[in-house]
């Protein structure tokens with residue numbers, strides 16, 4: 004498959020380059036030249052297939068031209084060692100729980116899949132070069148991404164990961180998920196804020212001397228190998244609802260969104276033929292996409308801190324991919340594109356007060372404990388579902404990841420799953436770093 008850039012000014016790439024580079028030379032996002040439809044028989048049979056088998060079919064449809072069949076199957080099965088159940092919350096509203104992976108975050112699937120795909124390509128390259136050059140992944144995190152990427156890449160040989168995080172700005176539970184791992188994972192505690200971490204990573208990619216010294220890549224959520232595997236979740240959800248006897252053509256999928264990678268994967272699924280009637284993008288107070296739906300104008304702004312902090316994004320990267328998809332690679336006018344997008348996707352935006360109120364109401368009425376991100380999705384369905392429709396919202400994080408907030412809002416003392424507790428028992432190890440690039444560079448030059 005050939006991949007083109009959403010900015011249209013970079014040469015086409017193959018999958019290997021799109022995965023290793025992440026971003027095209029013109030700073031655009033890579034898009035496949037074609038998205039193949041899956042055959043009707045697959046959709047007819049889907050309800051009888053396992054999550055893993057469904058995912059393999061989807062992965063093969065998308066990556067099959069570029070990855071050996073056996074390797075791809077191994078990769079998918081290794082990535083999906085957990086379930087993603089749909090749980091009935093009330094009549095016609097289901098939670099699609101995406102938090103049963105290793106770090107209890109939906110980002111686990113993309114992180115692991117990308118780690119294994121990168122390893123697959125490096126091995127091929129190493130055979131040709133007969134060299135042993137480690138690939139170094141740099142990732143800046145405000146919490147969730149770092150833990151998913153660190154755990155996804157843990158123990159994958161040939162790859163070393165540096166996780167940069169702002170000192171004192173991530174929760175203790177999040178911090179222990181990437182500082183206690185050891186092996187090929189190094190945590191770097193930056194004396195600064197998240198933006199400083201991101202600036203250090205960007206400077207490193209641009210520094211010629213450093214790039215001669217070591218092979219650098221990113222595990223950003225704009226990477227094709229990181230966002231696309233999230234589509235597996237949506238195929239599985241439709242299959243499970245079909246097994247429960249629901250008409251798949253009535254399904255409304257509601258996705259709490261920040262950088263719009265997750266919903267973008269669902270839209271790619273829709274392009275592959277997944278029968279979803281319509282989508283809702285649920286936002287916290289960061290409402291640029293919501294405003295775009297209302298006005299047709301996209302006006303990025305600085306992000307606002309909210310209760311649902313993994314969605315605090317003021318300029319969602321994957322918006323470029325959505326625009327490109329529905330403008331048919333810029334062949335439609337902005338008005339036609341806006342029309343195509345609004346006929347399939349609607350939006351919602353909620354304040355922190357509304358999020359907290361929704362969590363309390365849902366807990367009181369149904370007993371289901373929402374996390375602040377899932378709460379945006381649940382509320383958007385409650386407000387937007389029409390008669391005859393079946394609503395599914397993504398519960399993107401386990402509520403225990405935000406235990407302090409959730410307990411304060413609901414007056415509960417929710418249990419921390421064993422998997423999280425295990426991380427908390429580990430020994431914290433990190434490298435202290437200033438926010439000056441010269442210090443970070445000097446450190447990397449010694450590695």
Ligand SMILES: *Cc1c(COP(=O)(O)O)cnc(C)c1O
Pocket residue numbers: 108109110147259260261262263264265266313314376399400
């Ligand atoms: C990353 C994340 C989101 C937002 O997902 P996007 O793909 O960036 O839209 C929502 N909820 C949680 C818990 C997350 O970690």
